[in-house]
Amino acid sequence: MSTDDGLRSESVSEETPLPVESERIEAQMHRLISADTDVLGVETASADIPVAARSSARTVMMRFFRHKAAMGGLIVLAFIVILVFSSVGIGPIPGWWHQDYRVPQPLYNGGHPTLQLWPFSLGKHPFGQDDIGRDYFALVMTGAQQSIIIAFLVGFVGSAIGTIIGAVAGYFRGWTESVLMRLTDVVITIPLVAIAAVVAKIAQDWGGVWALGLFIGLVTWTGLARIVRGEFLSLREKEFVDAARSIGVPSGRIIFRHILPNTVGVIIVSATLAMSAAILLESALSFLGFGVQPPNTSLGQLIESYRAAMGPRPWLFWWPGLFIVAIALAINFIGDGLRDAFDPRQNRQKA
Amino acid sequence: MNSATTGPVEGWQDKYVEPILEVEGLGVDFQVEGQWVMASEGVDLRIRPGEVLALVGESGSGKSVSSMAILGLLPKNARVKGSARLLGKELIGASAPQLRAARGNDIGLIFQEPMTALNPVLTVGFQVSEIILSHQNVTPHEARERTIELFRLVDLPTPEAKFDAYPHQLSGGQRQRVMIAMAIACDPVLLIADEPTTALDVTVQAEILDLLRDLHTRLDSAILLITHDMGVVADLADDVVVMRNGHVVESGPIRQLFAAPKADYTRDLLASVPHLGAEIASGKLSIKEPAVEVETEAVPALELEDVAIEYPGRGRTPAFRAVEGVSLSIAPGEVVGLVGESGSGKTTVGRAVVSLLPVVEGHVRVGGTDIAGLSRKELLPLRRRSAIVFQDPGSSLNPRMTIGESIGEPLFLHEKLRKSALDRKVEELLDQVKLPHAYRNRYPHELSGGQRQRVGIARALSLKPQLLVADEPTSALDVSVQAHVLELFQELQREQGFACLFISHDLAVVEILSSRIAVMRNGRLVEIGSREDVLLNPQDPYTKRLIAAAPVPDPDEQGSRREERSRLLAAGAGPEA
Numbered sequence: 001m002s003t004d005d006g007l008r009s010e011s012v013s014e015e016t017p018l019p020v021e022s023e024r025i026e027a028q029m030h031r032l033i034s035a036d037t038d039v040l041g042v043e044t045a046s047a048d049i050p051v052a053a054r055s056s057a058r059t060v061m062m063r064f065f066r067h068k069a070a071m072g073g074l075i076v077l078a079f080i081v082i083l084v085f086s087s088v089g090i091g092p093i094p095g096w097w098h099q100d101y102r103v104p105q106p107l108y109n110g111g112h113p114t115l116q117l118w119p120f121s122l123g124k125h126p127f128g129q130d131d132i133g134r135d136y137f138a139l140v141m142t143g144a145q146q147s148i149i150i151a152f153l154v155g156f157v158g159s160a161i162g163t164i165i166g167a168v169a170g171y172f173r174g175w176t177e178s179v180l181m182r183l184t185d186v187v188i189t190i191p192l193v194a195i196a197a198v199v200a201k202i203a204q205d206w207g208g209v210w211a212l213g214l215f216i217g218l219v220t221w222t223g224l225a226r227i228v229r230g231e232f233l234s235l236r237e238k239e240f241v242d243a244a245r246s247i248g249v250p251s252g253r254i255i256f257r258h259i260l261p262n263t264v265g266v267i268i269v270s271a272t273l274a275m276s277a278a279i280l281l282e283s284a285l286s287f288l289g290f291g292v293q294p295p296n297t298s299l300g301q302l303i304e305s306y307r308a309a310m311g312p313r314p315w316l317f318w319w320p321g322l323f324i325v326a327i328a329l330a331i332n333f334i335g336d337g338l339r340d341a342f343d344p345r346q347n348r349q350k351a
Numbered sequence: 352m353n354s355a356t357t358g359p360v361e362g363w364q365d366k367y368v369e370p371i372l373e374v375e376g377l378g379v380d381f382q383v384e385g386q387w388v389m390a391s392e393g394v395d396l397r398i399r400p401g402e403v404l405a406l407v408g409e410s411g412s413g414k415s416v417s418s419m420a421i422l423g424l425l426p427k428n429a430r431v432k433g434s435a436r437l438l439g440k441e442l443i444g445a446s447a448p449q450l451r452a453a454r455g456n457d458i459g460l461i462f463q464e465p466m467t468a469l470n471p472v473l474t475v476g477f478q479v480s481e482i483i484l485s486h487q488n489v490t491p492h493e494a495r496e497r498t499i500e501l502f503r504l505v506d507l508p509t510p511e512a513k514f515d516a517y518p519h520q521l522s523g524g525q526r527q528r529v530m531i532a533m534a535i536a537c538d539p540v541l542l543i544a545d546e547p548t549t550a551l552d553v554t555v556q557a558e559i560l561d562l563l564r565d566l567h568t569r570l571d572s573a574i575l576l577i578t579h580d581m582g583v584v585a586d587l588a589d590d591v592v593v594m595r596n597g598h599v600v601e602s603g604p605i606r607q608l609f610a611a612p613k614a615d616y617t618r619d620l621l622a623s624v625p626h627l628g629a630e631i632a633s634g635k636l637s638i639k640e641p642a643v644e645v646e647t648e649a650v651p652a653l654e655l656e657d658v659a660i661e662y663p664g665r666g667r668t669p670a671f672r673a674v675e676g677v678s679l680s681i682a683p684g685e686v687v688g689l690v691g692e693s694g695s696g697k698t699t700v701g702r703a704v705v706s707l708l709p710v711v712e713g714h715v716r717v718g719g720t721d722i723a724g725l726s727r728k729e730l731l732p733l734r735r736r737s738a739i740v741f742q743d744p745g746s747s748l749n750p751r752m753t754i755g756e757s758i759g760e761p762l763f764l765h766e767k768l769r770k771s772a773l774d775r776k777v778e779e780l781l782d783q784v785k786l787p788h789a790y791r792n793r794y795p796h797e798l799s800g801g802q803r804q805r806v807g808i809a810r811a812l813s814l815k816p817q818l819l820v821a822d823e824p825t826s827a828l829d830v831s832v833q834a835h836v837l838e839l840f841q842e843l844q845r846e847q848g849f850a851c852l853f854i855s856h857d858l859a860v861v862e863i864l865s866s867r868i869a870v871m872r873n874g875r876l877v878e879i880g881s882r883e884d885v886l887l888n889p890q891d892p893y894t895k896r897l898i899a900a901a902p903v904p905d906p907d908e909q910g911s912r913r914e915e916r917s918r919l920l921a922a923g924a925g926p927e928a
Contacts, residue, residue, distance in 0.1 A: 242707055
């Protein structure tokens with residue numbers, strides 16, 4: 001083997017004498033660098049046209065508006081919200097639908113829905129009447145209003161508390177983390193239904209559905225707090241956090257500007273799920289008699305009360321069901337769109 | 352293309368006519384979103400018994416993909432063309448049981464990362480004997496005996512005790528030895544080593560390369576070595592195949608290829624590999640000479656005095672002292688290289704200098720002000736004086752922030768620049784690092800590794816710091832990209848004249864940049880001196896060993912260095928554990 005090597009190197013050096021090593025390297029280094037700058041030069045030339053700086057917030061917005069499913073969800077949700085709040089009014093403000101959902105009326109057309117799509121006309125009772133002759137459109141509108149309020153209240157309150165507690169615990173660690181996570185453990189152990197029974201009574205006097213939504217939000221943030229803390233624990237070790245600390249970025253800015261955008265996917269998925277779950281939780285509580293109390297109403301309560309009407313009067317079941325599904329789907333699509341918009345790596349647009 | 356097979360080597364060609372592995376026209380495509388993307392094409396290789404063939408290329412050149420195709424280890428969305436014959440048996444399109452028999456039995460694999468390639472919940476002895484049990488008809492007791500024998504073969508200390516050790520109880524080099532023992536467990540005719548030493552320190556790398564060379568002469572098995580490191584190639588290979596963008600650019604016997612590369616790409620690649628000793632030989636210092644004559648009394652840009660740094664313990668685990676008694680001074684405009692292997696504490700020192708880590712003892716003075724024990728608020732104005740460039744540009748830029756926002760953040764915070772003023776400054780900085788302005792709206796993942804590191808440098812220099820800490824800024828980059836980034840760095844240093852603590856494990860890179868070199872080991876500074884003194888006339892035995900272990904991209908020089916190194920070890924400098 002060694003003789004072979006000797007042969008080989010000899011033959012080579014005869015054919016092509018080696019230039020001085022350092023000279024060779026230097027010359028080639030220069031060639032390489034000029035090649036590199038040439039390439040870059042071309043790019044810089046094309047970039048001479050000034051390109052306005054775009055903040056990432058603007059990019060996120062643009063990406064969201066390009067997301068078709070999310071825009072569809074946003075339009076549907078906007079339509080439902082406008083319909084629900086303008087028809088029966090909210091609080092003291094009257095809406096354009098003048099039937100009261102509490103007043104029984106004589107049956108018209110056997111209680112069947114009078115809604116006609118083509119030619120469009122609402123008729124006397126567009127969604128029909130229930131078993132005691134109440135206008136079902138007014139009932140569904142009022143119920144959907146309550147459910148939407150609860151869903152959004154729970155979504156915002158739960159996500160905000162969960163995110164902040166999880167973020168602070170995960171970023172600062174130490175005793176802050178111990179205290180906050182033990183608090184989380186305590187809240188997890190609270191039996192929701194038992195305490196709901198107590199709170200519902202107080203809620204009745206305090207603002208009804210608002211108090212109920214706030215209450216559900218105050219006890220359902222725990223899951224998100226744990227997830228966000230986990231994300232923060234891994235993200236705080238990343239070098240871009242060190243980079244931010246090395247230039248003196250204050251902790252608050254690191255948490256909210258640097259780390260939080262990287263956890264947005266988890267938070268939004270969790271928030272949209274929490275909103276859908278809140279609608280269902282509210283109906284479960286109402287069924288047990290702890291949630292929205294009659295004569296007040298909600299979509300969950302409507303479905304629970306007319307379970308048995310599925311055969312003779314199916315519309316009593318279908319209308320609130322349709323609204324629950326439409327609201328939950330719209331929220332989920334919007335959440336999908338937000339998650340994709342916040343992730344710069346996600347380039348594929350969903351149809 | 353086929354010059355690998357027509358090397359001027361005679362003698363054993365009469366004995367072994369049949370090559371062990373013969374690859375012809377191998378091509379791999381991947382299906383990505385309905386389209387076929389070429390990963391490699393027309394690859395021809397031929398390895399004869401007892402031969403080491405190196406497959407060289409930068410990331411994305413298709414070198415790993417080609418070797419995985421030979422073993423049938425590609426994901427389902429891959430399509431393989433061509434043929435690969437192992438001892439005359441076709442491997443491409445072979446059935447799964449045939450391939451499984453070939454893997455492990457005829458072909459042994461050595462992976463890059465020994466920690467992830469070994470199962471952490473099983474003992475290393477079990478993992479090796481499992482291979483023997485599944486391929487050979489032996490009793491468990493015999494398999495154990497054979498495993499211990501293999502451990503002895505790969506020079507593991509106390510092989511009997513190591514049988515029951517878990518992977519985390521071994522050092523990086525020992526884990527790689529276990530991996531090699533696994534690969535040779537069934538006397539394979541071919542060893543495929545995929546970047547076998549990339550994750551290891553230089554001194555450990557030298558030992559593993561020695562072991563591979565020793566094993567391949569003792570067992571007479573052929574080795575397919577996949578690597579990007581020209582030094583490793585020069586150390587081990589007989590023949591070289593250079594790949595780029597999925598194509599073979601050049602192939603030939605090692606001396607021919609290193610001495611007279613035919614393809615332009617090979618020439619560029621060889622030129623961009625930093626060559627230990629070349630810079631001193633050429634007698635130039637490419638960074639700005641520190642203005643020592645004028646300001647001998649000037650305040651040093653950085654002064655470390657008996658610094659100790661600890662990682663706090665938790666509960667009963669005591670605090671870990673990572674750095675102790677380090678004293679170092681950097682004059683304004685001077686570049687000092689800090690060299691050491693992993694765990695030597697060099698990165699810890701760099702982080703303490705930019706106050707990412709607290710100092711428990713001693714003083715750290717940046718521009719004359721002691722930063723040890725200052726509160727966040729007191730530190731804030733001092734943060735402008737120093738900046739850091741991190742090792743991995745992929746993780747040191749926030750993936751959710753645009754390049755422009757990342758670069759502009761220090762200006763936003765410290766100079767309170769807003770809107771158009773900030774935009775103009777960011778454009779200026781992008782110009783300095785030679786990136787187009789349009790890049791500021793891009794996100795880090797849309798940039799290549801070298802471009803990202805340029806962004807990292809721009810961010811660090813945005814406040815015109817007096818002191819820059821560069822923590823292995825090029826070790827995550829390909830060699831040709833590394834050459835460009837180093838050139839940019841030198842240029843900026845000449846223009847702006849900042850002082851720099853350049854941390855690296857690569858002596859050749861430090862040699863290009865620094866006027867003085869400090870060597871660290873186990874948290875202590877073992878040697879510091881001018882570049883020439885440290886590299887040409889090292890005093891500390893560890894420095895000597897480190898310099899001897901660094902491979903150079905020249906087969907002849909590397910051969911003589913190897914002998915020198917074994918002489919040094921024999922003289923009692925003692926091997927690395």
